[in-house]
Amino acid sequence: MGYFLQQLINGLTLGMIYGLIAIGYxxxxxxxxxxxxxxxxxxxxxxxxxxxxxxxLGLVGVGWVPLALLIVLVATMLLTSVYGWALERVAYRPxxxxxxxxxxxxxxxxxxxxxxxxQLLQGARNxxxxxxxxxxxxxxxxxxxxxxxxxxxxxxxLLTLGLMAGFTLLINRTAxxxxxxACQQDxxxxxxxxxxxxxxxxxxxxxxxxxxxxxxLMFLLNYGVIDFYIGFLxxxxxxxxxxxxxxxxxxGAMLGGLLIGxxxxxxxxxFSVEYKDVAAFAILVLVLxxxxxxxxxxxDVEKV
Amino acid sequence: xxxxxxxxxxDLPGALxxxxxxxxxxxLLTLGLVGFRVQxxxxxxxxxxxxxxxxxxxxxxxxxxxxxALLRAQRPLPVLVAALACAIGLTLVLSHSALAESSGxxxxxxxxxxxxxxxxxALAAWVLxxxxxxxxxxxxxxxxxxxxxxxxxxxxxxxxxxxxxxRYVGPLLLGIAVxxxxxxxIDRRLLDIAILVVTYIMLGWGLNIVVGLAGLLDLGYVxxxxxxxxxxxxxxxxxxxxxxxxxxxxxxxAAFAGILLGFxxxxxxxxxxxxxxxxxxxxxxxxxxxxxTFTKGPDGLSGVPRPTFFGLPFSANPPEGEASFxxxxxxxYSPLDRIVFLYYLILGLALLTNLFTxxxxxxxxxxxxxxxxxxxxxCRSLGVHPRNTKLTAFAIGAMFxxxxxxxxxxxxxxxxxxxFTFIESAIILAIVVLGGMGSQIGIVFAAILLIGLPEVFxxxxxxxxxxxxxxxxxxxxxxxxxxxxxxxPTVRLSGAPRSAAAPAQETRA
Numbered sequence: 001m002g003y004f005l006q007q008l009i010n011g012l013t014l015g016m017i018y019g020l021i022a023i024g025y026x027x028x029x030x031x032x033x034x035x036x037x038x039x040x041x042x043x044x045x046x047x048x049x050x051x052x053x054x055x056x057l058g059l060v061g062v063g064w065v066p067l068a069l070l071i072v073l074v075a076t077m078l079l080t081s082v083y084g085w086a087l088e089r090v091a092y093r094p095x096x097x098x099x100x101x102x103x104x105x106x107x108x109x110x111x112x113x114x115x116x117x118x119q120l121l122q123g124a125r126n127x128x129x130x131x132x133x134x135x136x137x138x139x140x141x142x143x144x145x146x147x148x149x150x151x152x153x154x155x156x157x158l159l160t161l162g163l164m165a166g167f168t169l170l171i172n173r174t175a176x177x178x179x180x181x182a183c184q185q186d187x188x189x190x191x192x193x194x195x196x197x198x199x200x201x202x203x204x205x206x207x208x209x210x211x212x213x214x215x216x217l218m219f220l221l222n223y224g225v226i227d228f229y230i231g232f233l234x235x236x237x238x239x240x241x242x243x244x245x246x247x248x249x250x251x252g253a254m255l256g257g258l259l260i261g262x263x264x265x266x267x268x269x270x271f272s273v274e275y276k277d278v279a280a281f282a283i284l285v286l287v288l289x290x291x292x293x294x295x296x297x298x299x300d301v302e303k304v
Numbered sequence: 305x306x307x308x309x310x311x312x313x314x315d316l317p318g319a320l321x322x323x324x325x326x327x328x329x330x331x332l333l334t335l336g337l338v339g340f341r342v343q344x345x346x347x348x349x350x351x352x353x354x355x356x357x358x359x360x361x362x363x364x365x366x367x368x369x370x371x372x373a374l375l376r377a378q379r380p381l382p383v384l385v386a387a388l389a390c391a392i393g394l395t396l397v398l399s400h401s402a403l404a405e406s407s408g409x410x411x412x413x414x415x416x417x418x419x420x421x422x423x424x425x426a427l428a429a430w431v432l433x434x435x436x437x438x439x440x441x442x443x444x445x446x447x448x449x450x451x452x453x454x455x456x457x458x459x460x461x462x463x464x465x466x467x468x469x470x471r472y473v474g475p476l477l478l479g480i481a482v483x484x485x486x487x488x489x490i491d492r493r494l495l496d497i498a499i500l501v502v503t504y505i506m507l508g509w510g511l512n513i514v515v516g517l518a519g520l521l522d523l524g525y526v527x528x529x530x531x532x533x534x535x536x537x538x539x540x541x542x543x544x545x546x547x548x549x550x551x552x553x554x555x556x557x558a559a560f561a562g563i564l565l566g567f568x569x570x571x572x573x574x575x576x577x578x579x580x581x582x583x584x585x586x587x588x589x590x591x592x593x594x595x596x597t598f599t600k601g602p603d604g605l606s607g608v609p610r611p612t613f614f615g616l617p618f619s620a621n622p623p624e625g626e627a628s629f630x631x632x633x634x635x636x637y638s639p640l641d642r643i644v645f646l647y648y649l650i651l652g653l654a655l656l657t658n659l660f661t662x663x664x665x666x667x668x669x670x671x672x673x674x675x676x677x678x679x680x681x682x683c684r685s686l687g688v689h690p691r692n693t694k695l696t697a698f699a700i701g702a703m704f705x706x707x708x709x710x711x712x713x714x715x716x717x718x719x720x721x722x723x724f725t726f727i728e729s730a731i732i733l734a735i736v737v738l739g740g741m742g743s744q745i746g747i748v749f750a751a752i753l754l755i756g757l758p759e760v761f762x763x764x765x766x767x768x769x770x771x772x773x774x775x776x777x778x779x780x781x782x783x784x785x786x787x788x789x790x791x792x793p794t795v796r797l798s799g800a801p802r803s804a805a806a807p808a809q810e811t812r813a
Contacts, residue, residue: 035575049336055351056340082332091777098784101521104578105737108730109776116770118337127342232726236586239579274594281583288576289568 002145007269013153015261016160020215021238022253024208030184030248031204037107038087040235041114042209046080046216047226051129076217077210084209085202119228126227156218176203240284246297319373327366334358360415371432380436387433394426420767481651485644497759499647504755506654508735508747510704516741518697519677521578524585525732528558528702530724532709537605537719547611547714558706559699566698570691585729592721604720611714618642646715657704673697738779740786
């Protein structure tokens with residue numbers, strides 16, 4: 001029981017990180033119908049900017065942890081979203097009316113470029129960071145397995161829930177959200193009714209990138225070590241999560257992320273750690289075979 | 305298009321504002337990752353600042369953007385002067401770097417510490433200067449939309465012409481490829497690069513069956529390459545079988561892997577298929593990495609036997625009583641013999657792939673692939689079974705991947721899961737797409753461009769993949785349908801005219 005509970009907590013924490021990245025995939029796919037393959041690298045850049053901001057704050061002498069966290073969060077979201085914006089502007093906008101394969105190749109090219117850009121600038125070795133948030137609560141001390149629920153895990157879960165609430169408000173209540181939903185339905189029609197489509201798509205990339213930046217920060221805090229290659233696997237898993245939840249659907253992405261995180265945690269706990277990535281991909285294949293639209297996706301009707 | 309040479313009014317404040325905006329964005333982009341570097345020292349990570357690089361990047365972005373704005377507004381003279389001054393200055397300092405460094409001049413003039421980046425900037429300045437000079441001469445902007453369309457049309461025509469010439473260019477390239485090992489200036493290193501390029505050409509042609517003909521986006525092609533390589537290595541190590549017996553086996557194994565994967569997933573469309581194949585590629589790699597008793601995991605398999613020339617090994621000292629290649633033919637022993645043989649081996653395999661593709665396009669199954677790519681619903685209503693047809697394409701593409709894999713194993717003599725990462729799949733797919741999907745000759749050019757050039761410039765080691773990624777983006781933005789994109793119908797109604805211009809017209813819309 002204790003062991004199970006522990007895996008549940010670990011899985012939820014992991015799932016929150018995947019879910020935040022998955023939202024970026026699902027929004028971009030929903031609006032321009034392409035796999036933004038470089039989104040994983042945006043997440044990685046977010047993690048790197050976080051560690052740099054942490055160290056810079058250490059130099060300046062900001063020692064109070066909540067304040068440091070807040071500054072890092074804001075700075076990382078801001079700087080990473082510039083990368084998201086530039087990515088769309090440079091690599092995707094010129095190709096908007098081109099064959100979809102072209103956009104996918106550009107995305108892969110951008111992914112390779114960004115990985116090597118970071119490797120070149122920051123070096124190939126992993127970057128460790130001392131734990132910033134320490135301590136936690138322990139349950140079931142008397143049982144055979146004590147469950148620990150660290151403050152960091154609480155922070156990750158609460159922060160993600162807060163961001164999700166804010167994000168839902170953004171999509172449902174604001175002018176940008178309305179424009180975003182309209183563009184998801186029909187780009188051409190949205191342009192006809194006076195929506196600035198270019199701006200909406202740019203903002204979509206900016207929001208996706210800032211959420212991925214938060215995920216990068218959480219990844220850094222959770223694992224304490226990052227390298228330039230973390231974006232690939234996390235990106236692929238987050239995309240799996242987006243497909244699992246039904247691509248194009250934002251709640252679906254969050255749900256898919258949670259499921260992938262839980263599956264990974266339980267699989268590594270009860271079966272084998274080595275094959276945890278296989279589990280995620282196997283689930284993806286099974287979902288696509290039996291429910292190709294994902295859990296919360298709308299069936300897409302093919303017209304002749 | 306020469307009408308655009310009229311000088312419009314130039315909005316200087318607007319251009320300055322725009323350039324300032326670009327410089328600001330560059331500052332935001334570079335501030336974190338360029339401005340700071342996380343250094344590992346014994347007491348933990350520490351930061352090193354490099355704000356001068358950020359400033360240099362911003363100034364350069366400002367100047368470049370302003371220069372382009374001036375060119376767009378038909379004012380090439382100031383750009384020409386400034387760009388040439390920069391270019392000549394940088395080139396002089398860079399080419400006499402030893403002298404300049406001793407006098408302390410280099411630190412003051414050069415924008416960055418890395419010579420490669422400095423050379424790139426010098427090159428950009430030269431290009432900008434050349435553009436400006438060209439403008440002064442021709443009085444027509446190369447940057448406006450009209451010129452862009454004209455360039456697109458020109459490249460389309462070129463693509464069509466190259467396709468048309470393929471029957472002459474093909475044999476010519478083939479001739480060069482056949483005599484390549486005997487050219488006087490070919491040494492071991494160049495031959496190794498040639499082998500690598502031809503390997504990728506073969507893989508590109510193999511993947512082209514799946515992506516170009518059948519229109520199935522496969523991001524996990526490297527899995528079949530890996531299956532082929534491990535099939536050969538394991539068969540050879542455990543059962544002591546030779547390369548030529550294992551080659552078909554490796555192909556069959558890879559084809560089976562293709563069927564195994566394809567059977568459940570081939571009814572998915574487009575991007576979903578792409579991501580599932582990507583997942584499959586990763587699954588294969590993870591299994592190879594973790595199934596230690598079977599594959600030796602990350603240690604890899606070493607001692608994979610080298611290929612033999614009809615049973616004659618390429619070794620200096622063959623075992624007692626057996627002939628080796630050089631002693632059998634009474635030649636002087638040369639270590640290059642084996643490399644030349646490997647070169648012809650992969651060339652033969654590549655040509656086999658090409659011939660197969662060219663011929664199968666004329667068969668019903670090949671026609672069904674191309675028809676499926678164009679319209680699946682129409683195919684279904686005409687009685688083509690989509691899944692089985694796709695499955696054949698997948699299996700055959702996988703088979704050629706398997707052949708390529710066993711060649712890789714026998715060339716390297718050592719294989720490990722590290723050779724079969726996603727990046728390989730991405731490179732092969734990039735070759736197919738950049739060459740212009742479905743174009744056999746385009747793949748040759750793309751492979752030479754993407755594999756050959758970076759190999760020749762190996763000194764740029766750490767910048768190689770950076771430039772590779774950038775080149776992928778640049779080529780796609782420049783030519784979204786591939787370098788030599790041009791599709792001739794494989795089958796035509798009798799009496800239909802052969803038009804070179806029509807497809808270009810229709811696809812530009």
